[in-house]
Amino acid sequence: MEVGFLGLGIMGKAMSINLLRHGFKVTVWNRTLSKCDELVEHGASIGETPAAVVKKCKYTIAMLSDPSAAQSVVFDKDGVLEQISSGKGYIDMSTVDAETASKISEAIKAKGGDFLEAPVSGSKKPAEDGQLVILAAGDKALYDEILPAFDVLGKKSFYLGEVGNGAKMKLVVNMIMGSMMNAFSEGLTLAERSGLNPGTLLDVLDLGAISNGMFKLKGPTMLKNSYSPAFPLKHQQKDMRLALALGDENAVSMPVAAAANEAFKKARSLGLGDLDFSAVHETLKALDHST
Numbered sequence: 001m002e003v004g005f006l007g008l009g010i011m012g013k014a015m016s017i018n019l020l021r022h023g024f025k026v027t028v029w030n031r032t033l034s035k036c037d038e039l040v041e042h043g044a045s046i047g048e049t050p051a052a053v054v055k056k057c058k059y060t061i062a063m064l065s066d067p068s069a070a071q072s073v074v075f076d077k078d079g080v081l082e083q084i085s086s087g088k089g090y091i092d093m094s095t096v097d098a099e100t101a102s103k104i105s106e107a108i109k110a111k112g113g114d115f116l117e118a119p120v121s122g123s124k125k126p127a128e129d130g131q132l133v134i135l136a137a138g139d140k141a142l143y144d145e146i147l148p149a150f151d152v153l154g155k156k157s158f159y160l161g162e163v164g165n166g167a168k169m170k171l172v173v174n175m176i177m178g179s180m181m182n183a184f185s186e187g188l189t190l191a192e193r194s195g196l197n198p199g200t201l202l203d204v205l206d207l208g209a210i211s212n213g214m215f216k217l218k219g220p221t222m223l224k225n226s227y228s229p230a231f232p233l234k235h236q237q238k239d240m241r242l243a244l245a246l247g248d249e250n251a252v253s254m255p256v257a258a259a260a261n262e263a264f265k266k267a268r269s270l271g272l273g274d275l276d277f278s279a280v281h282e283t284l285k286a287l288d289h290s291t
C-alpha cells in the first residue's frame with residue numbers, strides 16, 4: 001500500500017518509519033523539509049508540498065502540532081485541498097478540536113475526497129513500536145480501507161462514528177492525563193519535602209489501586225529532573241485548553257482540569273514548553289518555599 005505522510009515531528013517520524021518497516025511505500029513531507037532526509041534513508045520518497053504528496057498518493061496521513069498547523073496544511077497555498085479529489089482519502093491523526101476536524105472534513109468532502117480524523121493515545125515509544133490506540137471517526141469506507149495501516153501503527157483502533165467524536169475522545173483522555181500528571185507531581189514533591197523517599201513512593205504506588213503506566217514510565221525520570229520530550233508540554237497544554245473549551249460548550253465544570261491547565265501554562269511561561277509534559281514538575285520547584 002502507498003501512503004503519503006505529512007508532519008515528521010516526534011510522532012510522525014516514528015509512525016512513518018514504522019510504516020516503511022512494514023513494507024508500505026511512503027511519500028513524506030515536512031514544513032522543515034530537511035527533516036525528510038532521515039526518512040529517505042529508511043526508504044521514503046519526498047513530496048515537495050502537501051499538494052504534491054496528495055497528488056501522488058491515494059491515501060495521505062497527517063500528524064501535525066495543533067489546529068492551526070492542521071488547517072494550514074490543508075487550506076494554504078500548495079495545500080491538501082489543491083489535489084484532493086474523488087477516490088482519495090485524507091486521514092488527520094493530529095490532536096485537534098472537533099470544530100477543526102469538522103472544518104477540514106467539510107472542505108475535503110466538498111472536493112469529493114474522503115476524510116477520517118484519527119487522533120491517537122500513546123506517545124513516542126508506542127509510536128515506534130506500533131502500539132498506539134487509534135480513535136477514528138468519519139468516512140467508514142475510508143476507515144475500512146486504511147485499516148492495514150492502522151494495524152501497523154496501533155494495537156487497537158476504535159471507530160467512533162461522526163467526525164468530531166475522535167477529537168472529543170482524545171481531549172477527554174488527555175484532560176484526565178494532564179490532571180493526573182499534576183496530582184502525581186504534587187505527590188512526589190510532598191513526599192520529598194516531608195522527608196520521605198520519593199523512590200519508595202513510586203514502589204508503593206505501583207502496588208496499589210492507582211498503579212498505572214504513566215506513573216511507572218515518568219516517575220523515575222521526574223525524580224532525576226530529566227524531561228527529554230516524548231510528549232511536548234506545549235502540546236499537553238494545548239490539549240488542556242481544548243478540553244476546557246469542550247467543557248465550556250457542554251457546561252461541564254472542571255476545576256481540577258482548570259488548575260492543571262494553569263500549571264502547564266506556568267511551565268510554558270518558564271520556557272519548558274518543548275520539554276516533556278512531565279516537566280510541569282518543575283513549576284512546583286519554581287514556587288517560593290521560604291516560609
Ligand SMILES: NC(=O)C1=CN([C@@H]2O[C@H](COP(=O)(O)OP(=O)(O)OC[C@H]3O[C@@H](n4cnc5c(N)ncnc54)[C@H](OP(=O)(O)O)[C@@H]3O)[C@@H](O)[C@H]2O)C=CC1
Pocket residue numbers: 006007008009010011012030031032033035063064065066068069072073093094095096120121122123124230231232235236
Ligand atoms: N508526542 C506525543 O506523545 C503525542 C502527540 N500527539 C499529538 O500529535 C501531534 C504531533 O505531535 P508531536 O509529533 O509530538 O509534535 P512535534 O512538535 O514533534 O511535531 C509537530 C509537527 O507539526 C509540524 N508543524 C507545526 N506547525 C506547522 C505549520 N504551521 N505548518 C506545517 N507543519 C507544522 C512540525 O513541522 P516542523 O518540523 O517544520 O516544525 C512537525 O512536523 C500533536 O497534535 C500532538 O498533540 C498525540 C499523541 C502523543
Ligand SMILES: O=CCCC(=O)O
Pocket residue numbers: 095120121122123174231
Ligand atoms: O497526546 C499524547 C498522549 C501521550 C500518551 O498517551 O502517553
